[in-house]
Amino acid sequence: EIVLTQSPGTLSLSPGERATLSCRASQTVSSSYLAWYQQRPGRAPRLLIYGASSRATGTPNRFSGSGSGTDFTLTISRLEPEDFAVYYCQYYGGSPYTFGQGTKVEIK
Amino acid sequence: QVQLQESGPGLVEPSGTLSLTCTVSGASISPSHWWSWVRQPPGKGLEWIGEIFHSGSTNYNPSLKSRVSMSVDKSAKQFSLRLSSMTAADTAIYYCVRDKRIAEIGFDYWGQGVLVTVSA
Numbered sequence: 001e002i003v004l005t006q007s008p009g010t011l012s013l014s015p016g017e018r019a020t021l022s023c024r025a026s027q028t029v030s031s032s033y034l035a036w037y038q039q040r041p042g043r044a045p046r047l048l049i050y051g052a053s054s055r056a057t058g059t060p061n062r063f064s065g066s067g068s069g070t071d072f073t074l075t076i077s078r079l080e081p082e083d084f085a086v087y088y089c090q091y092y093g094g095s096p097y098t099f100g101q102g103t104k105v106e107i108k
Numbered sequence: 109q110v111q112l113q114e115s116g117p118g119l120v121e122p123s124g125t126l127s128l129t130c131t132v133s134g135a136s137i138s139p140s141h142w143w144s145w146v147r148q149p150p151g152k153g154l155e156w157i158g159e160i161f162h163s164g165s166t167n168y169n170p171s172l173k174s175r176v177s178m179s180v181d182k183s184a185k186q187f188s189l190r191l192s193s194m195t196a197a198d199t200a201i202y203y204c205v206r207d208k209r210i211a212e213i214g215f216d217y218w219g220q221g222v223l224v225t226v227s228a
Contacts, residue, residue, distance in 0.1 A: 035214035044203055044218040051212055092209045096169040099154040
């Protein structure tokens with residue numbers, strides 16, 4: 001089973017700032033199967049990024065994903081008010097599909 | 109517009125069996141996708157439970173495999189989850205999800221979720 005570890009647990013930033021979220025896998029994984037999700041309070045998760053760097057339909061271009069091997073990054077170039085949420089990475093390349101524990105991006 | 113809607117009881121007794129159904133609209137249950145269930149305990153992270161294909165083939169999370177079963181009804185555009193021997197640790201929001209990993213895209217559509225509480 002692939003274990004995904006996200007850091008930091010909480011990121012306190014102001015609107016307009018840049019956010020950098022990390023996801024580390026317990027072993028080398030295929031970047032084709034690494035996704036990022038956003039979850040706002042009381043809502044279902046929403047797919048943001050798939051294949052490590054491809055934006056899903058409707059994802060604003062201020063969101064970008066990168067990485068390979070064991071280290072992956074989600075970057076939000078300039079935080080908008082609606083971006084303050086919890087973000088999860090996921091590996092879906094082999095069962096069981098696992099999620100990281102999440103990074104909360106909160107308003108400073 | 110693809111939509112998924114979970115239905116089922118919000119309260120299950122300890123040692124009981126949870127039965128949930130997901131109804132799909134705006135898409136068919138076809139060979140293009142798998143269909144998954146994901147759960148989230150209150151205030152905690154996401155856990156994949158398992159998935160089912162249009163043919164009825166399944167993959168389950170080993171941590172739940174002994175208690176899980178899934179089924180699909182293509183004509184009704186529904187798929188279902190059964191989880192037996194429920195305990196308080198199974199209290200969670202349960203989501204049904206379209207799983208587009210065949211196209212290397214991930215979980216692209218989610219239901220709104222249903223809160224299931226295990227209590228006497």
